[in-house]
Amino acid sequence: MALEIERKFLVPDGESVPDGREFEVRQGYLVLGPDGAEARVRDQDGACSLTVKRGAGLVRGEWETPLAAEQFEALWPATEHARVAKTRRVVPLGRHEAVVDTFHGRLAGLRTVEVEFADREDAAAFTPPPWFGPEVTDRADLKNQHLATAAGPPRP
Amino acid sequence: MALEIERKFLVPDGESVPDGREFEVRQGYLVLGPDGAEARVRDQDGACSLTVKRGAGLVRGEWETPLAAEQFEALWPATEHARVAKTRRVVPLGRHEAVVDTFHGRLAGLRTVEVEFADREDAAAFTPPPWFGPEVTDRADLKNQHLATAAGPPRP
Numbered sequence: 018m019a020l021e022i023e024r025k026f027l028v029p030d031g032e033s034v035p036d037g038r039e040f041e042v043r044q045g046y047l048v049l050g051p052d053g054a055e056a057r058v059r060d061q062d063g064a065c066s067l068t069v070k071r072g073a074g075l076v077r078g079e080w081e082t083p084l085a086a087e088q089f090e091a092l093w094p095a096t097e098h099a100r101v102a103k104t105r106r107v108v109p110l111g112r113h114e115a116v117v118d119t120f121h122g123r124l125a126g127l128r129t130v131e132v133e134f135a136d137r138e139d140a141a142a143f144t145p146p147p148w149f150g151p152e153v154t155d156r157a158d159l160k161n162q163h164l165a166t167a168a169g170p171p172r173p
Numbered sequence: 174m175a176l177e178i179e180r181k182f183l184v185p186d187g188e189s190v191p192d193g194r195e196f197e198v199r200q201g202y203l204v205l206g207p208d209g210a211e212a213r214v215r216d217q218d219g220a221c222s223l224t225v226k227r228g229a230g231l232v233r234g235e236w237e238t239p240l241a242a243e244q245f246e247a248l249w250p251a252t253e254h255a256r257v258a259k260t261r262r263v264v265p266l267g268r269h270e271a272v273v274d275t276f277h278g279r280l281a282g283l284r285t286v287e288v289e290f291a292d293r294e295d296a297a298a299f300t301p302p303p304w305f306g307p308e309v310t311d312r313a314d315l316k317n318q319h320l321a322t323a324a325g326p327p328r329p
Contacts, residue, residue: 047204047212047225047236048203048204048205048206048210048211048212048225048227049204049206049210050204050205050206050207051206051207054204054205055204056203056204056212056225067223067244067248069203069204069212069248069251071204071251078251080203080247080250080251081247082240082243082244082247082248083244084238084244087238088223088238088239088240091236091237091238092223092225092236092238094236095225095227095234095236
């Protein structure tokens with residue numbers, strides 16, 4: 018099990034984001050648990066994976082395995098009720114990386130940025146660059162698994 | 174998606190079960206949803222799989238893919254909170270099969286038998302053989318995902 022320590026921010030409308038590697042991502046939730054647990058499949062430019070997360074907030078347990086394309090295709094139909102499509106850009110940020118998600122489809126207009134940290138101290142010491150908007154780490158309506166079933170983008 | 178139409182019965186204590194192929198099964202739940210949804214991994218004599226189910230009662234949606242051993246091992250630790258071990262015996266029963274599960278560990282003493290049907294009419298027309306006990310198709314405390322987190326065997 019890996020522990021995931023992340024902070025999430027909005028990227029304001031019209032703000033320009035530095036260059037970085039870009040990927041097209043589609044992900045869908047197989048099952049959403051009442052306690053924030055989730056089992057999710059993802060296709061990132063053809064690299065498919067299955068991830069299980071448990072726990073909520075800053076620190077979550079995470080287990081992952083790669084999937085072959087045919088395994089992904091067998092499971093994808095089970096996610097019809099809870100899907101998200103986005104362009105992901107990974108921007109170097111000193112010794113961290115900013116992962117910027119620009120959402121598509123019914124969530125068009127929403128941009129978020131996440132930074133992953135080695136530990137809680139590292140997370141607390143982080144100073145967001147000027148192009149980051151308000152922090153939304155604890156906002157339930159901006160969690161990926163909530164977005165997957167939302168009718169439209171949450172209010173800023 | 175496959176639809177699963179099953180009836181489940183208890184096998185009474187001391188009742189002898191006809192011969193059949195036997196498998197050792199361990200299965201664990203990655204995520205349990207509030208609506209009966211589940212994502213589960215299973216190792217049946219070394220044949221590993223991932224299954225997603227949604228819906229409750231007689232008819233459920235089901236999606237499945239085989240897993241390689243290393244994929245299973247990456248996900249198995251995520252099921253620590255919800256596991257079941259059982260010996261499964263498959264007994265021919267006319268044009269159906271009776272799947273008898275003898276549970277181990279903290280569920281020792283529990284035996285159930287399930288029969289899968291082609292459709293609702295087929296399910297309704299089924300006459301259980303004399304070694305079947307009471308029907309428990311709709312008993313929540315005998316569903317596999319409930320058993321996986323139960324402290325002991327449910328009362329008969």
